[in-house]
Amino acid sequence: MENPALTKPNTANTVELLANERNGCSFSTQAMDNFINGPEWIKMRNTAVAIIRKNPEIFDLTQVYFMDREQLLDKVMQTEAKIAQLLIDNKITHNEAVALSYFLDVSGPYRLHRSMFIPTLERQANDEQKKAFLEPARNYQILGCYAQTEMGHGSNIRGLETTATFVEEDDTFEINSPTLTSTKWWIGGLGLAATHACVMTQLIVKGKHYGLYPVIVPIRDPKTFKPYPGVNVGDIGPKMGFNSVDNGFANFQKVRVPRFNVLQRYINISRTGEVSLFKNVDPRVTYSTMVFVRANIVNNMGRELAKAVTITSRYTAVRKQGWANTTDEVPVLNYDIVQYRLIPLVAKTFAMLGMSHEFYAQYELCKNNIESGDFSLLKEMHAVSCGLKKWCSDTTIYGVDTCRHLCGGHGFSSFAGFSFSFNNLYPNIIWEGDNFVLAQQTARYLIKSALEVTESTGSKSADPTSLLLSRYTPENTMFSWKYSSVSQIANNMDLLLDLLAYRFSYFTHNLAKKIHVENQSWNDSLVEVQALSTVYSEYMICMYFKRHINKLSSANDIYQPLKNLYCVTALSFLLRNTGELYSLSSAAGIDHKFIANLEDELMRAIKLARTQLIPLVDSLGLPDEKLNSSLGRYDGKVYEDYMSRALMEPLNRKDSGTRIRDHLYKEYTGSILHSGKKQSRL
Numbered sequence: 001m002e003n004p005a006l007t008k009p010n011t012a013n014t015v016e017l018l019a020n021e022r023n024g025c026s027f028s029t030q031a032m033d034n035f036i037n038g039p040e041w042i043k044m045r046n047t048a049v050a051i052i053r054k055n056p057e058i059f060d061l062t063q064v065y066f067m068d069r070e071q072l073l074d075k076v077m078q079t080e081a082k083i084a085q086l087l088i089d090n091k092i093t094h095n096e097a098v099a100l101s102y103f104l105d106v107s108g109p110y111r112l113h114r115s116m117f118i119p120t121l122e123r124q125a126n127d128e129q130k131k132a133f134l135e136p137a138r139n140y141q142i143l144g145c146y147a148q149t150e151m152g153h154g155s156n157i158r159g160l161e162t163t164a165t166f167v168e169e170d171d172t173f174e175i176n177s178p179t180l181t182s183t184k185w186w187i188g189g190l191g192l193a194a195t196h197a198c199v200m201t202q203l204i205v206k207g208k209h210y211g212l213y214p215v216i217v218p219i220r221d222p223k224t225f226k227p228y229p230g231v232n233v234g235d236i237g238p239k240m241g242f243n244s245v246d247n248g249f250a251n252f253q254k255v256r257v258p259r260f261n262v263l264q265r266y267i268n269i270s271r272t273g274e275v276s277l278f279k280n281v282d283p284r285v286t287y288s289t290m291v292f293v294r295a296n297i298v299n300n301m302g303r304e305l306a307k308a309v310t311i312t313s314r315y316t317a318v319r320k321q322g323w324a325n326t327t328d329e330v331p332v333l334n335y336d337i338v339q340y341r342l343i344p345l346v347a348k349t350f351a352m353l354g355m356s357h358e359f360y361a362q363y364e365l366c367k368n369n370i371e372s373g374d375f376s377l378l379k380e381m382h383a384v385s386c387g388l389k390k391w392c393s394d395t396t397i398y399g400v401d402t403c404r405h406l407c408g409g410h411g412f413s414s415f416a417g418f419s420f421s422f423n424n425l426y427p428n429i430i431w432e433g434d435n436f437v438l439a440q441q442t443a444r445y446l447i448k449s450a451l452e453v454t455e456s457t458g459s460k461s462a463d464p465t466s467l468l469l470s471r472y473t474p475e476n477t478m479f480s481w482k483y484s485s486v487s488q489i490a491n492n493m494d495l496l497l498d499l500l501a502y503r504f505s506y507f508t509h510n511l512a513k514k515i516h517v518e519n520q521s522w523n524d525s526l527v528e529v530q531a532l533s534t535v536y537s538e539y540m541i542c543m544y545f546k547r548h549i550n551k552l553s554s555a556n557d558i559y560q561p562l563k564n565l566y567c568v569t570a571l572s573f574l575l576r577n578t579g580e581l582y583s584l585s586s587a588a589g590i591d592h593k594f595i596a597n598l599e600d601e602l603m604r605a606i607k608l609a610r611t612q613l614i615p616l617v618d619s620l621g622l623p624d625e626k627l628n629s630s631l632g633r634y635d636g637k638v639y640e641d642y643m644s645r646a647l648m649e650p651l652n653r654k655d656s657g658t659r660i661r662d663h664l665y666k667e668y669t670g671s672i673l674h675s676g677k678k679q680s681r682l
């Protein structure tokens with residue numbers, strides 16, 4: 001369908017408005033991009049975007065908004081096959097493949113192969129098993145998934161029912177799903193694509209139960225693609241979103257796999273069924289893959305919120321609504337309330353991306369230590385990764401929704417670019433540990449650490465969290481901010497961080513006392529547990545973000561904008577729930593006036609960020625292909641793109657539109673219009 005409106009002038013001047021926003025920027029967007037995304041990511045981005053642009057017949061996904069599930073799977077499998085081929089031909093690396101999937105913005109059936117199956121093998125397989133499974137997995141000779149969740153159990157993994165029982169006679173393990181509820185469920189890649197599953201099982205050897213261990217179970221014959229005998233496998237059906245992924249189910253009727261298939265990096269099972277656990281192995285090492293996956297989620301969440309804030313900043317900068325004077329209408333971004341809703345999200349995006357560099361570095365350190373037998377960092381890493389996964393996914397998912405709302409009615413159109421990503425992102429608050437459950441892991445670690453600090457006997461941990469808990473005991477009256485004005489505090493990264501550290505320490509000691517002195521039950525503590533996990537994670541975000549910013553000289557032209565974004569982040573954390581600030585010890589000097597002044601400081605910092613908002617989001621470096629959005633286009637041609645996409649709607653297309661309309665008219669509308677009531681009452 002054509003529309004003459006497209007040839008008429010665009011009086012909203014969106015292109016000029018957006019270009020003007022980019023004038024007079026005080027910093028280099030390229031340098032900012034380099035700092036916040038890192039050179040490695042930028043290299044991968046360049047490779048990915050070049051491939052997407054070189055192969056539009058495969059990678060142009062502008063049509064996905066019109067597709068049903070079958071069409072979507074077909075399109076996504078086409079992209080997956082191409083990515084796999086590029087990998088097999090050594091044209092791209094594994095990380096570039098991950099980046100390519102990210103920029104395409106539509107998940108496919110091989111996603112879990114890359115993000116869970118391969119990482120599990122990397123961490124939990126011994127050298128021989130790596131040869132047998134990891135190498136073919138990397139070459140796409142086998143396709144895997146990660147099958148942990150069952151129909152009856154998700155959060156409580158100890159309740160999983162699938163068993164792997166050693167059968168000495170033929171040197172195998174028998175995989176069995178004893179009940180309906182033991183059916184593996186929700187498993188990405190299993191419904192359609194996987195040849196193998198990494199199945200989490202209750203390991204039983206000679207009648208003894210050893211807990212949960214991963215076993216590689218062949219699912220479908222790669223030659224015929226038929227399921228192996230005893231494996232009942234399928235797709236779990238339509239979901240609220242994420243329908244381009246084949247989440248599947250499987251149950252196993254006494255399926256035997258070689259003993260070799262039990263991943264044995266940290267456990268050894270001999271031919272005669274002797275089980276040895278390697279010395280000094282922390283029992284949670286089996287879950288170290290989850291720490292890695294959570295670290296990835298944390299990083300991805302920043303990248304996904306980057307998409308939403310880029311679209312929203314650009315659109316609100318050109319969307320005019322309301323008169324400033326008799327001739328000019330105001331871009332909605334100039335309304336304080338729009339800035340107040342949007343700019344803290346932009347700041348948190350930078351915080352997530354910035355802190356991810358440092359968090360990954362810490363994860364790498366922890367991983368390397370584990371490889372040399374030192375597990376001392378794992379406890380804190382596990383707790384931090386749980387808290388950050390919860391915080392980052394909550395912030396991103398609800399942040400994307402806020403962005404959608406900020407764009408008004410047009411935000412509700414698929415062409416805005418939010419609907420698909422919101423639905424696809426949403427499971428991040430559920431998988432890899434439901435967020436409300438993960439918060440408990442973080443809080444348990446904190447309460448235990450607080451107890452160690454306050455008890456006079458026993459070994460004391462020297463991890464950074466414990467040191468802070470020792471510094472800010474309930475008796476402490478030394479506060480670094482005590483002799484500074486609110487304005488000085490609000491502009492000082494160290495003082496803001498001290499406030500955040502004090503807040504989480506105070507909450508921790510308080511809850512530890514309730515539980516250990518006043519015998520408050522864990523169940524009765526669950527509301528406070530959520531708050532504790534949040535305040536701890538907010539501290540961690542700022543601590544890592546500051547560490548990253550401090551790598552810059554203060555003379556660098558990107559330093560001040562970053563420092564301001566840090567201040568917006570920290571202030572919005574402190575002011576998220578002012579009740580929390582009022583509940584702190586009066587010795588800390590935080591009273592009504594202090595809080596009111598902090599609120600003024602937050603608004604001042606937001607307004608400062610507004611002046612360069614568009615260059616800031618440009619620095620996030622998202623190409624139009626990732627945004628797939630009329631509202632967020634780099635060139636500001638919002639309305640032209642919007643109308644062009646609407647004309648592509650099948651209802652409007654010449655062939656399909658006529659057919660659909662004729663059918664509906666013939667079947668329903670025509671007969672209604674013409675039957676009418678024999679006699680009108682009027």
Ligand SMILES: Cc1cc2nc3c(=O)[nH]c(=O)nc-3n(C[C@H](O)[C@H](O)[C@H](O)COP(=O)(O)OP(=O)(O)OC[C@H]3O[C@@H](n4cnc5c(N)ncnc54)[C@H](O)[C@@H]3O)c2cc1C
Nearest residue numbers: 146147148149153154155186187188427430431432434436
């Ligand atoms: C799109 C999608 C893809 C997935 N992909 C995979 C995959 O590839 N592989 C895989 O193994 N799994 C996968 N999962 C499963 C996912 O990991 C689980 O859904 C998740 O761990 C939550 O478990 P559950 O569904 O059993 O929820 P439940 O544990 O039943 O939770 C139900 C409710 O109870 C609350 N709750 C549970 N326990 C507690 C507690 N102790 N204290 C307080 N509250 C509690 C939760 O907060 C939640 O609100 C996927 C899920 C989704 C939605």
